[in-house]
Amino acid sequence: MRSELARLARNLVRGAFLELYLTPKPGLVDLNDPGSHHDLSLERMEASLEVVSGYLCRLAESLSCGEELAKQVRLGIETEQAMLERAGTNCHKGYIFLSGLLLAAAAQAPGGGEQALSEAVAGIASRLFAQPPQGQSNGSRVCDSYGARGIRGEALEGLPALFREALPAYRRELAAGNRGSAVYAMLGRLMATVEDTTALHRCGREGLGTVQEDGRALELMVARRHDFLEFLSRRNEHYVSRNLTMGGVADLLALSFAWLCHTGELEPFPQ
Ligand SMILES: CC(C)(COP(=O)(O)OP(=O)(O)OC[C@H]1O[C@@H](n2cnc3c(N)ncnc32)[C@H](O[C@H]2O[C@H](COP(=O)(O)OP(=O)(O)OP(=O)(O)O)[C@@H](O)[C@H]2O)[C@@H]1O)[C@@H](O)C(=O)NCCC(=O)NCCS
Numbered sequence: 057m058r059s060e061l062a063r064l065a066r067n068l069v070r071g072a073f074l075e076l077y078l079t080p081k082p083g084l085v086d087l088n089d090p091g092s093h094h095d096l097s098l099e100r101m102e103a104s105l106e107v108v109s110g111y112l113c114r115l116a117e118s119l120s121c122g123e124e125l126a127k128q129v130r131l132g133i134e135t136e137q138a139m140l141e142r143a144g145t146n147c148h149k150g151y152i153f154l155s156g157l158l159l160a161a162a163a164q165a166p167g168g169g170e171q172a173l174s175e176a177v178a179g180i181a182s183r184l185f186a187q188p189p190q191g192q193s194n195g196s197r198v199c200d201s202y203g204a205r206g207i208r209g210e211a212l213e214g215l216p217a218l219f220r221e222a223l224p225a226y227r228r229e230l231a232a233g234n235r236g237s238a239v240y241a242m243l244g245r246l247m248a249t250v251e252d253t254t255a256l257h258r259c260g261r262e263g264l265g266t267v268q269e270d271g272r273a274l275e276l277m278v279a280r281r282h283d284f285l286e287f288l289s290r291r292n293e294h295y296v297s298r299n300l301t302m303g304g305v306a307d308l309l310a311l312s313f314a315w316l317c318h319t320g321e322l323e324p325f326p327q
């Protein structure tokens with residue numbers, strides 16, 4: 057199991073880099089610009105991912121040794137701090153949690169299918185969130201204000217954005233023979249369905265509604281073979297003008313990339 061967890065850890069890092077470099081992405085850091093993140097840059101995100109890479113390697117080792125969940129939580133919290141110190145940002149806080157959760161679930165359901173993995177995610181999340189959260193955060197305040205479920209709801213339901221939305225969207229497009237646009241079908245599906253608390257935090261319900269409408273529009277443009285790259289560039293300008301972002305979509309896109317790397321579906325040649 058050790059080697060399989062180490063391989064998934066490496067793919068979780070690859071997924072985050074693939075998300076970062078996908079360009080254009082409305083409101084998010086990519087190869088063109090920092091989107092609506094004036095405190096970020098490509099270099100800072102790359103520095104942050106160096107920290108995430110070390111974390112995932114240590115987490116895979118901890119899981120292989122059968123250490124208890126409390127140790128994995130400590131590793132996650134320490135990594136959040138290390139990310140702040142190394143890159144001066146919390147830009148991958150959500151991904152630290154989501155990638156750690158998926159890795160921990162894979163340790164619990166070795167060789168199981170995606171349904172077993174989703175159930176293991178939900179089981180671990182129910183243990184993680186058995187106690188009420190300590191203190192407030194942007195997401196918890198937004199969840200209180202808008203009755204949103206956010207990252208906690210996503211985890212407690214077994215990552216439906218990954219297993220029921222993103223992966224099927226990618227596989228449908230791939231089955232139709234469209235390798236090049238499959239990633240954008242996945243991005244559109246996530247934008248259309250994720251209840252992203254960073255969008256709510258920045259621009260309220262109207263902001264989340266904009267992201268979800270744009271996700272549906274992107275899906276339609278991909279299906280009709282329209283110029284969706286021009287659309288995404290134009291929407292990026294609009295998001296920047298409103299300080300709108302979709303950090304939760306970014307993290308779930310990274311996780312989707314990672315899992316597709318792991319299953320070999322993102323590359324024509326098996327690893
Ligand atoms: C479970 C925790 C990680 C939750 O911690 P916290 O309460 O601080 O988290 P939230 O504020 O609720 O948001 C967490 C981040 O999750 C991403 N997210 C948002 N919506 C969703 C969703 N529906 N599904 C999945 N993920 C979602 C999002 O992360 C990304 O955006 C952040 C950057 O955006 P930005 O607008 O810049 O945000 P801010 O800087 O806060 O605002 P500004 O001032 O800039 O305007 C960035 O984090 C991205 O990753 C949410 O931000 C935590 O409680 C926890 O348990 N941590 C310990 C880790 C652990 O247990 N690991 C072991 C697991 S086995």
Ligand SMILES: Nc1ncnc2[nH]cnc12
Nearest residue numbers: 076084085147303306307
């Ligand atoms: N590309 C990106 N831009 C801003 N925040 C992010 N969090 C994760 N990926 C991100």
